[in-house]
Amino acid sequence: GQQVQQSPSSLVLQEGENAELQCNFSSTATQLQWFYQSPGGSLVSLLSNPSGTKHTGRLTSTTVTKERRSSLHISSSQTTDSGTYLCAIDYNQGKLIFGQGTKLSIKP
Amino acid sequence: DPKIIQKPKYLVAVTGSEKILICEQYLGHNAMYWYRQSAKKPLEFMFSYSYQKLMDNQTASSRFQPQSSKKNHLDLQITALKPDDSATYFCASSQDRRNTEVFFGKGTRLTVV
Numbered sequence: 001g002q003q004v005q006q007s008p009s010s011l012v013l014q015e016g017e018n019a020e021l022q023c024n025f026s027s028t029a030t031q032l033q034w035f036y037q038s039p040g041g042s043l044v045s046l047l048s049n050p051s052g053t054k055h056t057g058r059l060t061s062t063t064v065t066k067e068r069r070s071s072l073h074i075s076s077s078q079t080t081d082s083g084t085y086l087c088a089i090d091y092n093q094g095k096l097i098f099g100q101g102t103k104l105s106i107k108p
Numbered sequence: 109d110p111k112i113i114q115k116p117k118y119l120v121a122v123t124g125s126e127k128i129l130i131c132e133q134y135l136g137h138n139a140m141y142w143y144r145q146s147a148k149k150p151l152e153f154m155f156s157y158s159y160q161k162l163m164d165n166q167t168a169s170s171r172f173q174p175q176s177s178k179k180n181h182l183d184l185q186i187t188a189l190k191p192d193d194s195a196t197y198f199c200a201s202s203q204d205r206r207n208t209e210v211f212f213g214k215g216t217r218l219t220v221v
Contacts, residue, residue: 004150030206030207031206031207031208031209033209033210035212041145041196041214041215041217042212042214042215043151043198043212043214043215044212045209045210045211045212048209050207086150086151088151088210090206090207092206092207093164093206094139094156094158094163094164094205094206095141095153095156095164095166096143096151096153096210097153098150098151098152099150100150101150
């Protein structure tokens, strides 16, 4: 079936280091979104990036559609970046399929 | 200022009872959705609506019934509640049903005892 695989499952960094999160998907994606889920559970859309490279603030997402992968780069990490990062794919079915997430912990 | 409002934030229900989860969006979107997140499982799609019409239903049980009284409302009625229904239920919306950015509400955390 259509799947979304994220890696690593968890990542611990020191404040100021850069984070690189990966998302692999099983067939052609017509929509790809990166979300941040806070420890309290709220979901925030970070980037919508079905192809190419997009930047917002300290975040950069690069999606290579032919290779069925996307990355999320967080530069100069801060303790407030701690939480779970979710990759979600729409395979042109009008619904998002979510990965298991990467739990990011930033130590001061 | 939240644009997708879900009520209540927390809900405790007794097994066998019925509850309604409320969702309103003020983004002017045409498509609305319900997703569920159970403990240690990925977020999973439940329903999608477009212009107040049901487009997709991925729930196996008829105990889950979405209700759309207005274009910007999509409530979720759950009957005969079971402990396995305990989860956080997220309402979401997007401009159109396919290939547009999806925005989520803060969720309703349901605990069935």
